[in-house]
Amino acid sequence: MVADERFDIAIVGAGIVGLATARELLTRRPGLRVGVLDKEPAIAQHQTGHNSGVIHAGVYYAPGSLKARACVAGKAKLIRFCEEHRIPYELCGKVIVATEESELPRLHELYKRGQANGVPGLELIGPRRLRELEPHVEGIQALYSPTTGIVDFGRVAHACADEVQARGGTILTGHEVIAITQRDGLRQLVTPVGTIEARVVITCAGVYADRVARLTGAPESPKIVPFRGDYYVLRPERAGMVRSLIYPVPDPRFPFLGVHFTRRIDGSVWLGPNAVLAFSREGYRFRDVNLRDLKETLAFPGFRKLARRYWRTGGAEMYRDLSKRSFLKELQRYMPDLRPDDLLPGPSGVRAQALAPDGSLVDDFVVDRQEGALHVRNAPSPAATSSLAIAELIADAVEETTDLGPARV
Incomplete structure (x- = not known):
């Protein structure tokens, strides 16, 4: 199978976490080939685009949890980002x-x-x-x-997308990932409009997090159960x-x-x-x-x-x-x-609420690693507030497990 596009890293999901991750990777490693895929015709169409817009301070979360650490650090980064990009x-x-x-x-x-x-x-x-x-x-x-x-997280996501593209990244909307295979040490992401090849796959698929992770052979749990808020x-x-x-x-x-x-x-x-x-x-x-x-x-x-x-x-x-x-x-x-x-x-x-087999609601953020793949399995609120900090954690994990080579200028 000949790939239509080739990247060092392919990110599935163009919500705020996926776009922030692409931005972080390209900031650290100029010249890295990064592609962000999304099934929708535009970015930030689901949890990001329907967000209530609250910048959480970190009151609710268990001390020492990933949520607590990422929220407090992410809020500070988010405010700096908004000031740099003149986002109200x-x-x-x-x-x-x-x-x-x-x-x-x-x-x-x-x-x-x-x-x-x-x-x-x-x-x-x-x-x-x-x-x-x-x-x-x-x-x-x-x-x-x-x-x-308070902030408009849709504007934050679009500002991230602008940076990704300005730094040489690619955003491919209308690319639903329906299968992920492995060949010669590379991951091949099959979409209805072509096949994408990448050394590493990162999934930030929101309400489809469990399904997309399973495409790489990752465990079924935690399972995503959707809850509507009116x-x-x-x-x-x-x-x-x-x-x-x-x-x-x-x-x-x-x-x-x-x-x-x-x-x-x-x-x-x-x-x-x-x-x-x-x-x-x-x-x-x-x-x-x-x-x-x-x-x-x-x-x-x-x-x-x-x-x-x-x-x-x-x-x-x-x-x-x-x-x-x-x-x-x-x-x-x-x-x-x-x-x-x-x-x-x-x-x-x-x-997108993750649920364990014992019926317990998964409270903390969950990130799973596989060889050649990393999955954000649970990222509900305050993921938008925490997105820039979560992106750093994901980039750290990728650099620890993958030889990306020297940055290309």
Whole structure:
């Protein structure tokens, strides 16, 4: 089989992590032949393009975890990148609000985690200070993170893509990878429009991470299960009710952060999301059903164990997804002044959540190595914030395992 294109490194997935990785490799090694492949006609069409736009500070993640380290380091790199490329961002701050006494131990644990992770400026605040920051919010205590921010991650991804191409990299959209074979020590990536040959393959395939990894013989687990998050948008004339980001105290059993208020860089305010099983890996609407995707999810023993364990929680999430009144009631826990006509239909996103065979939700980032291949198997939030740091970790791994030769100028 004759290759149509030849690269030193082929990256599958033109979301923010894949593009940041290509940029990092080309920055380190000018002249390296790097190609980024994506099945869509344009870059950043899925998780990156549907991102809520929050620059996370690193409050939630277990100290010492890859998520914690990559988020804190990645945030600093992201801000420098935005300044260099004149991409608007704002460190608007965030409050994580407790409305019940039972939530206070978890709120205090988040404070300890954030301090251990080196998040600057964290404060535990009372109702009076909370009202100064967010006049329409009620709570008995809150954790204030003044350096949490907002940005348009789509613009960040496009700026990365511009750098990749300026440094000699190639971005091939409309190239769905349907098979990966090995010949003479090289990987051959088969697409409907041609075959790509590379010494090393890096996969950053988001909701298809498990399927693409399996093409190289990598293990089936962790399995990707898609969860849809639906948002409402706050009526524009009421957007001033939200000054920053307003979050609930999360349930430690789940990696989801609960329904919250997200101020966007364009001035709009998103309300949500919930977290319900998507019936398609690209299921942005309730009616989007892909029988292969759904059958694969339902047949996975890990999902069945998860469903048996948390069916009440899942049912409540599904009901709230279908009931605007229920959704509003959850929001009113924090902002009682909200009215039904304040909520307008909004966007949706699909989270690529890795699930283990025992039914546990994989919380940390997962990167697997093979000979001649490296796979990003789990990169949900805060992967966008962490993308430039994740790219460094991937580039380090490639350089440790592959003789790329001297940089070509």
